[in-house]
Each structure stands twice: as C-alpha cells, then as structure tokens.
Amino acid sequence: MACYLCFSKPVLLFSALVLWAFSTLLEAQDPSQLSSDYYLKTCPIAEQIVRKQMEYAVQADPRNAAAILRLHFHDCFVQGCDGSVLLDDTVTLIGEKKAEQNVKSLKGFDIVDKIKTNLEAGCPGIVTCADLLAIAARDAVVLLGGPYWDVPVGRKDSKTASLDQANTDIPTPQQGLVTIISKFLAKGxxxxxxxxxxxxxxxxxxxxxxxxxxxxxxxxxxxxxxxxxxxxxxxxxxxxxxxxxxxxxxxxxxxxxxxxxxxxxxxxxxxxxxxxxxxxxxxxxxxxxxxxxxxxxxxxxxxxxxxxxxxxVKMGNITNPEGGEVRKNCRFVNT
Ligand code: HEM
Missing domain, CATH: 1.10.420.10 (Peroxidase, domain 2)
Structure with a gap:
C-alpha cells in the first residue's frame, strides 16, 4: 500500500531545500517591485493613518518633520531602506543608533512608534516600518510647504542592522566634497x-x-x-x-x-x-x-x-536584497 506521509530522508531534505529557496525568492527585494498601490487592497488607509499622525507631530513641533526626513535618509544609506535604523540594541542585535552620525542626534523614534501603533490597529501585520518611514518623510516635506510625490511602497523590514555600515557609509559634515559625492555614488x-x-x-x-x-x-x-x-x-x-x-x-x-x-x-x-x-x-x-x-x-x-x-524616490528605491519581514514593533525584529 502506498504511504503518502512516508518520505525518505533525502526526499525530505530536498523538499526543505526547495521550500527554503522558494521562501528566499519570495522575500528577496527588487526595487522594481515597489509600487504606489502596493497596499491598495490590504491596507487602503495606510497613507491616511501616516498623514494624520504626521500632522499632529508637525503641528506640535515643526522640528519633528526634519527628524523624520533625516531618519529615512539614515535608514536608506545603511543596508537599503529597510527600517534597520529603527532597531534598538538587544542582547542578540547591535543596532545603528549609537553610530557616530546617529547618537545624540537622530530623533523621531517616538513618532514612528505612534504611527506604527495606529497602523497595527487599522491593518495588523501589513505595513512595514521601512514603508512607514518613506511615506512619513514625504508627508514631513509636504507639511512644511515642500513638494508632493507618490511614494513607491512594498519594502520589507530587515532582521538585522549594521553599526559598521552606519559608521562608514553615512556622510559626515567634516568630509570633503569628493568623499561625500563618492558615498552617494556608492548608493547609486x-x-x-x-x-x-x-x-x-x-x-x-x-x-x-x-x-x-x-x-x-x-x-x-x-x-x-x-x-x-x-x-x-x-x-x-x-x-x-x-x-x-x-x-x-x-x-x-x-x-x-x-x-x-x-x-x-x-x-x-x-x-x-x-x-x-x-x-x-x-x-x-x-x-x-x-x-x-x-x-x-x-x-x-x-x-x-x-x-x-x-x-x-531614487533614494527610497535603495532596497535591501536580503528581504525581510513586516515588523510588529519597529524597534525589534519579530520573535
Ligand atoms: C550630503 C551629505 C549630508 C551630510 C554631511 C549631512 C549632515 C548632517 C548633519 C551633521 C546634521 C546635523 C546633525 C546634528 O548636529 O545633530 C544634519 C541634519 C539634517 N539632515 Fe543632513 N546631511 C547630509 C544629507 C542629508 C540628506 C540627503 C537628507 C535628507 C534627504 C538630510 C536631512 C537632514 C535633516 C532634515 C536634518 C535636520 C534634522 C533635525 O533637525 O533633527 N541630510 N545633516
């Protein structure tokens, strides 16, 4: 009699490998896959939620707009725009918040938390922290009188961060023009x-x-x-x-x-x-x-x-080829 649940070890190993390869492919990030209507069916109110919270934040203090815009920049320059800058240090992960250009200087993490809480209440487990930041950065600019652009979305949140890359790749005010241009060229x-x-x-x-x-x-x-x-x-x-x-x-x-x-x-x-x-x-x-x-x-x-x-848009398209997840809390990878 055939036994449909009985597989030999090599068959199981092969299936596991295929599954792993498939899930990696699914997770991998390709910037051309970002689109403005990525959340159209799964969370049509995503942009509305971000906008409302940004309005509160910028009304309370216009500096908040600047803080969010800078967070997005520092996110994109390290591993791509993958929310890595938002991760707190834990016993198993070293975040980027203590990097030279970030420590004592990056702000707005509490605003990101608030937006995320509201997104999770409206559409649980759908909108990534990396996308939240890209949309919030656009809103920050608009709310202080700057231009509007459609934000391509569909990024994944990283499961890692890189303190080293944050220290080497983010330009510093003491660096010369040639160094800074080359840092931008290195990011495309x-x-x-x-x-x-x-x-x-x-x-x-x-x-x-x-x-x-x-x-x-x-x-x-x-x-x-x-x-x-x-x-x-x-x-x-x-x-x-x-x-x-x-x-x-x-x-x-x-x-x-x-x-x-x-x-x-x-x-x-x-x-x-x-x-x-x-x-x-x-x-x-x-x-x-x-x-x-x-x-x-x-x-x-x-x-x-x-x-x-x-x-x-070009900076926002720097994606992390490793792919990732939709974090529940922007400060920590999912358990
Ligand atoms: C060209 C290379 C850049 C250098 C060397 C640089 C450097 C800096 C420095 C040193 C500060 C002040 C930080 C502090 O003293 O705490 C700052 C603030 C800021 N940067 Fe840049 N930056 C650069 C490019 C960018 C880009 C590309 C963006 C965004 C698209 C950006 C957005 C901001 C904003 C909005 C602030 C004000 C943040 C606040 O008030 O909290 N910067 N930047």
Missing part, C-alpha cells in the same frame, strides 16, 4: 541627487558639535556680504562656544528654518552655510558641477522641488 545616487537631497537642510537644525569646525574655521573666508554675515557669525559663536555647548542647536537655513523652500541654497550662495559639507558644494575648488546646481536650485525653486522629489 549622482552628484545632482546629492545636491538636491542636501536641500533637505532647508529645515531642521544642527548641533554645535557638527558645525563648530566651520564657524571657527573658514566661515569668515567664504562669507560674502559682511554686513549681514558677521553679526550672524557672532550669534553662532555665542550659541556655540569653542568649548562646551555641544548640544546647542542652530537652524541650517536661518532665513526660513520651518519652511521647506529653496532658501538653504541662498545661505550657500552668500557663503554662510552652517555645515562645512554644505558650503563645500558651492565653495569647493573642485565643485564645478555642484556649484552650478546650487545656483540653479536657488534661481529656480520648481527645478529644486522636481529634482528633490525624483531624488527622494
């Missing part, structure tokens, strides 16, 4: 993407520790209109002394700090960019291409908005 992003995306510094603030080198360095040399730039420099030095005050903050676009516009590029044209890395895009001797882009985005806000939207 061009110099044009870099200049447009750095336009995100039209909102949010920097800590004194990140711009001290600049204000006690070549600020006076690059600043053009002395009548307005020297009082600004004195104020910066007051807020950011040579010694101490590391966590004191100043806006990177001192003209319109809570508006997503193109005024950030004006700070560079005037030679008063707050971060070394930002001013380099305009003032570096090797910045032929980047300085003309800075001029273009200052002269033509529509060109800036269009390029920023395109570059955000």
């Amino acid at each position: 992003l061009s110099a044009t993407d870099m200049v447009a995306l750095a336009g995100a510094h039209t909102i949010g603030v920097s800590r004194c520790a990140s711009f001290r080198d600049r204000i006690y360095g070549d600020f006076e040399l690059t600043a053009k209109d002395e009548a307005s730039s020297l009082p600004y420099l004195s104020k910066l030095k007051e807020d950011c002394p040579l010694d101490g005050g590391d966590d004191n903050v100043s806006p990177m676009d001192h003209f319109t700090p809570n508006l997503f516009d193109n005024a950030f590029f004006e700070t560079l044209l005037k030679g008063t960019g707050l971060l070394n890395s930002d001013q380099e895009m305009y003032s570096s001797l090797v910045g032929f291409e980047t300085s003309s882009l800075v001029e273009k985005y200052w002269a033509d806000p529509v060109a800036f908005f269009n390029q920023f939207s395109d570059s955000m």
Whole structure:
C-alpha cells in the first residue's frame, strides 16, 4: 500500500531545500517591485493613518518633520531602506543608533512608534516600518510647504542592522566634497541627487558639535556680504562656544528654518552655510558641477522641488536584497 506521509530522508531534505529557496525568492527585494498601490487592497488607509499622525507631530513641533526626513535618509544609506535604523540594541542585535552620525542626534523614534501603533490597529501585520518611514518623510516635506510625490511602497523590514555600515557609509559634515559625492555614488545616487537631497537642510537644525569646525574655521573666508554675515557669525559663536555647548542647536537655513523652500541654497550662495559639507558644494575648488546646481536650485525653486522629489524616490528605491519581514514593533525584529 502506498504511504503518502512516508518520505525518505533525502526526499525530505530536498523538499526543505526547495521550500527554503522558494521562501528566499519570495522575500528577496527588487526595487522594481515597489509600487504606489502596493497596499491598495490590504491596507487602503495606510497613507491616511501616516498623514494624520504626521500632522499632529508637525503641528506640535515643526522640528519633528526634519527628524523624520533625516531618519529615512539614515535608514536608506545603511543596508537599503529597510527600517534597520529603527532597531534598538538587544542582547542578540547591535543596532545603528549609537553610530557616530546617529547618537545624540537622530530623533523621531517616538513618532514612528505612534504611527506604527495606529497602523497595527487599522491593518495588523501589513505595513512595514521601512514603508512607514518613506511615506512619513514625504508627508514631513509636504507639511512644511515642500513638494508632493507618490511614494513607491512594498519594502520589507530587515532582521538585522549594521553599526559598521552606519559608521562608514553615512556622510559626515567634516568630509570633503569628493568623499561625500563618492558615498552617494556608492548608493547609486549622482552628484545632482546629492545636491538636491542636501536641500533637505532647508529645515531642521544642527548641533554645535557638527558645525563648530566651520564657524571657527573658514566661515569668515567664504562669507560674502559682511554686513549681514558677521553679526550672524557672532550669534553662532555665542550659541556655540569653542568649548562646551555641544548640544546647542542652530537652524541650517536661518532665513526660513520651518519652511521647506529653496532658501538653504541662498545661505550657500552668500557663503554662510552652517555645515562645512554644505558650503563645500558651492565653495569647493573642485565643485564645478555642484556649484552650478546650487545656483540653479536657488534661481529656480520648481527645478529644486522636481529634482528633490525624483531624488527622494531614487533614494527610497535603495532596497535591501536580503528581504525581510513586516515588523510588529519597529524597534525589534519579530520573535
Ligand atoms: C550630503 C551629505 C549630508 C551630510 C554631511 C549631512 C549632515 C548632517 C548633519 C551633521 C546634521 C546635523 C546633525 C546634528 O548636529 O545633530 C544634519 C541634519 C539634517 N539632515 Fe543632513 N546631511 C547630509 C544629507 C542629508 C540628506 C540627503 C537628507 C535628507 C534627504 C538630510 C536631512 C537632514 C535633516 C532634515 C536634518 C535636520 C534634522 C533635525 O533637525 O533633527 N541630510 N545633516
């Protein structure tokens, strides 16, 4: 008599291998598989939920918009946009929150938690933290007056994080233009993407520790209109002394700090960019291409908005080829 439940060991092993290969294929991420209507049937209210929570957060404090936008950037530059930046340290996992550019600096994790709680209440187990962040970053920009773009979704949440990659791949304000461009190129992003995306510094603030080198360095040399730039420099030095005050903050676009516009590029044209890395895009001797882009985005806000939207989609398409899961809690991998 045939025994349908009786398999030999090699057959079982083979079946297990096929199943494993199949599930890996299913999990693997291909950016071309992202689409704006990924949650259309499974969670049509996903975008609405994210938007509402972002409205509350930005109304409470416009800085929250900047925090979320930066989180998405730091997520995408490490293993792809896979929510790895959101993971807390545990006994079995070392997260990215203690990386040089993240520690004492990344904010907005509580906002992500709130959005996730609401998503889980509306559509349990459907929307990933990586997608949540990509949608929330777009909403952050829109809520402060910036451009709208459709966000392709369908990313998976990673089961791992990489502190090492966070330390090596995220650009720092002390790095030169060539290094920063090469870090973007390594992620498939061009110099044009870099200049447009750095336009995100039209909102949010920097800590004194990140711009001290600049204000006690070549600020006076690059600043053009002395009548307005020297009082600004004195104020910066007051807020950011040579010694101490590391966590004191100043806006990177001192003209319109809570508006997503193109005024950030004006700070560079005037030679008063707050971060070394930002001013380099305009003032570096090797910045032929980047300085003309800075001029273009200052002269033509529509060109800036269009390029920023395109570059955000491009950055958001950096996926983690390992695939992953839909985390229940953005801070921890599922058990
Ligand atoms: C081009 C290379 C970049 C460098 C070197 C850089 C560096 C920095 C630094 C040093 C700060 C201040 C952090 C602190 O002092 O705590 C900052 C803030 C910020 N960055 Fe960047 N960044 C870059 C590109 C980007 C990109 C591509 C985005 C987003 C698309 C972005 C979005 C932001 C935002 C919104 C803030 C303000 C955050 C807040 O107020 O909490 N940055 N960045």
